[in-house]
Amino acid sequence: MDYELVDVRQPEDWAVFHSIRRVELFEAKGRFGVYNDAHPDDYADFARPLLLKHLGRGIGTARLDLFDVKTAAVRLVAITAAEQGRGHGRVMEQMIADRASSFGMQILLVNAAETALGFYEKTGWHRFAWDPDEVANSAVACIQMRKLL
Numbered sequence: 301m302d303y304e305l306v307d308v309r310q311p312e313d314w315a316v317f318h319s320i321r322r323v324e325l326f327e328a329k330g331r332f333g334v335y336n337d338a339h340p341d342d343y344a345d346f347a348r349p350l351l352l353k354h355l356g357r358g359i360g361t362a363r364l365d366l367f368d369v370k371t372a373a374v375r376l377v378a379i380t381a382a383e384q385g386r387g388h389g390r391v392m393e394q395m396i397a398d399r400a401s402s403f404g405m406q407i408l409l410v411n412a413a414e415t416a417l418g419f420y421e422k423t424g425w426h427r428f429a430w431d432p433d434e435v436a437n438s439a440v441a442c443i444q445m446r447k448l449l
């Protein structure tokens with residue numbers, strides 16, 4: 301298998317994970333100096349930080365936040381810029397759904413960046429308003445979506 305979705309635990313995986321997120325989700329959107337690689341949510345009991353490796357190299361990130369016994373949010377989804385548009389995001393999305401199913405999750409939620417709406421639509425997500433407060437408090441324009449597993 302060329303792909304692995306690893307739980308981020310090792311220092312070298314944390315370094316790649318933070319680097320991809322800082323560049324793709326913050327700096328690429330003009331937000332410099334605000335990414336916090338010690339954010340408590342990444343280390344919370346509900347959080348499962350995930351790194352997609354392709355041929356052994358970290359190229360994608362996501363965090364699965366377990367809300368309850370059947371519902372989870374997928375957050376901070378990114379593929380490193382040089383690897384975007386090559387199908388890795390689609391693979392990662394499926395691997396995240398499989399991982400969530402293995403935890404018993406039945407419902408996935410996301411705050412999709414407006415610019416990534418097409419990606420989520422192509423991978424089986426639908427618009428679904430699940431928490432207006434998260435939209436109001438988001439630093440970037442987003443659309444709430446849901447996927448039933």
Ligand SMILES: CC(C)(COP(=O)(O)OP(=O)(O)OC[C@H]1O[C@@H](n2cnc3c(N)ncnc32)[C@H](O)[C@@H]1OP(=O)(O)O)[C@@H](O)C(=O)NCCC(=O)NCCS
Nearest residue numbers: 377378379384385386387388389390412413415416418419
């Ligand atoms: C959004 C993102 C994760 C998608 O990963 P990717 O590896 O580029 O996506 P893929 O190549 O697997 O594309 C899968 C499908 O979605 C489509 N797609 C991907 N990104 C898209 C976008 N931004 N808008 C519309 N469609 C998109 C592709 O065309 C492809 O469709 P196809 O299979 O019919 O050809 C990645 O582009 C990324 O990290 N973007 C920057 C960060 C970001 O916006 N993250 C999402 C935050 S919610």
